[in-house]
Amino acid sequence: MSLTKEQIAQRIARELKNGYYVNLGIGIPTLVANYIPSGINVVLQSENGLLGMGPFPFEGEEDPDLINAGKQTITTVPGSAFFDSAMSFGMIRAGKVDLTVLGAMEVSEEGDIANWKIPGKMVKGMGGAMDLVASAKNIIVAMMHSNPKGESKLLAKCTLPLTGVKCVKKIVSDIAVLDVTADGFRLLERAPGITVEEIKSKTAGKLIIEGEIPEMQF
Amino acid sequence: MNKVVSAADEAIKDVFDGAIVMLGGFGLCGIPENCITALVKKGVKKLTCISNNAGVDDFGIGLMLKQRQVKKMISSYVGENAEFERQLLSGELEVELIPQGTLATRCMAAGYGMPAVFTPAGVGTEVAIGKEVRQFNGKEYLLEHAFDADFAIVKAWKGDTDGNLIYKETARNFNPLMAMAGKITIAEVEQLVPVGELDPNNIHTPGIYVHRIFQGSNYQKRIEQLTVRKAK
Numbered sequence: 001m002s003l004t005k006e007q008i009a010q011r012i013a014r015e016l017k018n019g020y021y022v023n024l025g026i027g028i029p030t031l032v033a034n035y036i037p038s039g040i041n042v043v044l045q046s047e048n049g050l051l052g053m054g055p056f057p058f059e060g061e062e063d064p065d066l067i068n069a070g071k072q073t074i075t076t077v078p079g080s081a082f083f084d085s086a087m088s089f090g091m092i093r094a095g096k097v098d099l100t101v102l103g104a105m106e107v108s109e110e111g112d113i114a115n116w117k118i119p120g121k122m123v124k125g126m127g128g129a130m131d132l133v134a135s136a137k138n139i140i141v142a143m144m145h146s147n148p149k150g151e152s153k154l155l156a157k158c159t160l161p162l163t164g165v166k167c168v169k170k171i172v173s174d175i176a177v178l179d180v181t182a183d184g185f186r187l188l189e190r191a192p193g194i195t196v197e198e199i200k201s202k203t204a205g206k207l208i209i210e211g212e213i214p215e216m217q218f
Numbered sequence: 219m220n221k222v223v224s225a226a227d228e229a230i231k232d233v234f235d236g237a238i239v240m241l242g243g244f245g246l247c248g249i250p251e252n253c254i255t256a257l258v259k260k261g262v263k264k265l266t267c268i269s270n271n272a273g274v275d276d277f278g279i280g281l282m283l284k285q286r287q288v289k290k291m292i293s294s295y296v297g298e299n300a301e302f303e304r305q306l307l308s309g310e311l312e313v314e315l316i317p318q319g320t321l322a323t324r325c326m327a328a329g330y331g332m333p334a335v336f337t338p339a340g341v342g343t344e345v346a347i348g349k350e351v352r353q354f355n356g357k358e359y360l361l362e363h364a365f366d367a368d369f370a371i372v373k374a375w376k377g378d379t380d381g382n383l384i385y386k387e388t389a390r391n392f393n394p395l396m397a398m399a400g401k402i403t404i405a406e407v408e409q410l411v412p413v414g415e416l417d418p419n420n421i422h423t424p425g426i427y428v429h430r431i432f433q434g435s436n437y438q439k440r441i442e443q444l445t446v447r448k449a450k
Contacts, residue, residue, distance in 0.1 A: 047318065048244045049388050059446045064247065064439035065375075065389040071245040071298075071442040080370035082387055084394045084422075085244070085270070091320025093337065111235040112342075122307070123315065124297030130345060131319030165342035 001194045002174040007218055008142050010035040010099055011189075012172050015140060016042050020142050023047060023092070023132060025102030026070045028142040032101055043079075045097055047128040048063060062179025069128065089128065093135045100136035104143045104168070106158040109205035111180040113141065114160035122218040128161060133164030145173035145202050152204035154178070154185055175199055177216070185207050189216045221381045221431050222410070226256035229404045233262050233369055236289075240325065240365065241269040241279060241394040242372040245442045247279050248389030250373040251315045252406045252434035260280055264289040268365055270321060270392055272296045277440050286310070294318035298442065317345060320362050322395055326427045327364035329398020329427070334363045370400025371435070376425070377407035378414070381428030382421045390422065406434040414448070 003011065016022065016032075020042045024030050027190060033055075036042060044053040046068040053068060054075035061167035062073040106114040113133055116126040133139060146152055154171065171178045176199045177189040184206030190199055190213050200207055223229045230253055233239065243249030257265075258281050265288050272291050273280035280299050282288050290312040296302055305311035306444035316324075317339040327335045336359035340346050352362040371395040375386035383405055385393055396401050405423075 008365050047390070048247075049391050056445045056447050058449045060449070062354050062441060062444060063248070063387065065387040066443050067247050067388055067442070069244075071247070072445040073443070082385075082390055084390050085322035085392050086320065089322055089339075093319065093339075125293060125295035125315040126317055127295040128318035129344065130317035131339040134341060138326055162343045170250065194292075195274055205383075 001191065002032050003191045003216070008172050010218065011216060012140055012142055013037060013098070013178065016040050016215060017098075017171070020098040021045055021051070021096060022099045023097050023136070025100070025129070027103045029064040029101040029103060030070065036192070045088070045091070046074070047085075047092065047132070048078065049083050049085060049088050050080060052077045054080070070091060076200070089131050092131055095135060095137050099106060099130050099140065101140045101142060103130065104141045104153070106153050106155055106160050107143070107168050107171055107180070108158045109143055109180070109184040111166045112158050113163050113168050115163050117161045117163070120190045129163050133167045136167070139168050140170045140172060141168050141174050143171065143200075145175045152202050154203045154205050156205045175202065182206070186210070187213050189214055191216055221425070221429060222379050222434045223430050225360065225432055226252040226434065227259070228258065229253060229406070229432055232259065232369070233260070233274065235262055236264045237262070237368040238268065239268045240370040240400055241267055242368045242370075242389035242393035242396045243278070244388065246278050246440045248373050248385065248391050248393055249273070250406050253372055254278060254281060255289065258285055261285065263286070263287050264281045264394045266290040266292065268292045268321075268367060270318060272299050272302045274298050274442065275301050277438070283311070290314065290374045292297045292316065292321070294321050297443045304385040305337060310356055322392060324362055325392065325395035325399045327449060328366065332364060334361050336360065337362055338355045338397065365399055367400050368402065369384050370403045370421050372397045372403065372405050374405055376409045376416060377405055377428075377431050378411050379415050379431070380413045380423030380424070381405065381431050382416055383407065383423035383428065384416060385422050387397065392425045393440065394440070402429050403427055404429065405431045407431060408434065408437060
């Protein structure tokens, strides 16, 4: 069975370490906040100017001056701090944020990422994605392994305009967990019931398979 | 030194056709609502607007787009506006999309008197086309120039009659950066207080950067994405 979006988020949450400052992108990455393991304390950064993002407000307590980078109403946790957009990207650029989780349309075996533009379609913009991928120490991509046409999104080279080069460290897709290494995608785990053969057939870029590949447990 | 003006109409009275105008805010959060309404009323045209987003169809910069007042948008993300899309696809509107951190830093550089900065955002992408690339410690960076804006229009929570400003929560975003960057900076605030009432320890934008200030009214503070939990 392929992982659900929630399970992808849940698997990524296991990568969190105590004390991490983490930036979560829009979509599946946002869901990671729902699965932070107990005993692990992380501080969520929202690039519009907040460290210490909390859950959505209770109905009626929403504050229009308090939103996240997805423009959703949010809350703060004790110890939070507000700052301007230059400082926000300053801390990202300076490598203070430990982990960035974002979505992707394509990732190459060298760790290039494309996630902002499809030629011929209305381009909405890159937002903060290019700044994040250019500077983050550790980038995990949450994505579907294949596009709706069934074509692999893990490629030898990206076909879409790039967001950043040689930056993705790890991918959690709906069927596999992979590290991006100097030699290509290294298969680490497979989704429950998904065979190595299936992952192989759905990965267009170079795939490294060594030893037994464990099945993810949920 | 009298920086206080009566209202938005007076504050923006010399914004001219073809001006380069910075507008603070992230989405609809912390946008200068009163000045946008006044710009729409004034009907000033061919503006170049530097703003992280372009509003929605019936609010924010979307109101100026609807009146065809904007010649060019410089933004990082413009996805929430159907009229914007229509004008872009028909060629009526120019758009320059730049990384959000680069946008912030180009404002900051202007306010700090620096002509340009180096940033890694966009290296190896189409954002790098035509830009100087320089290596520092083995990593590549792009040379990005400070903005040169005729007007910066910002929104703060509190301000005093000398132009000192305090922002609220994430409504701060681009506002303090743009406030520092305009040849003329116009601030609208929710509460305008006499000099001496704001704690100098808490000032985000010192008044030296602000040329005109007024207390705005009838703030709508629209929420773009209302997300809530059910009460326990």
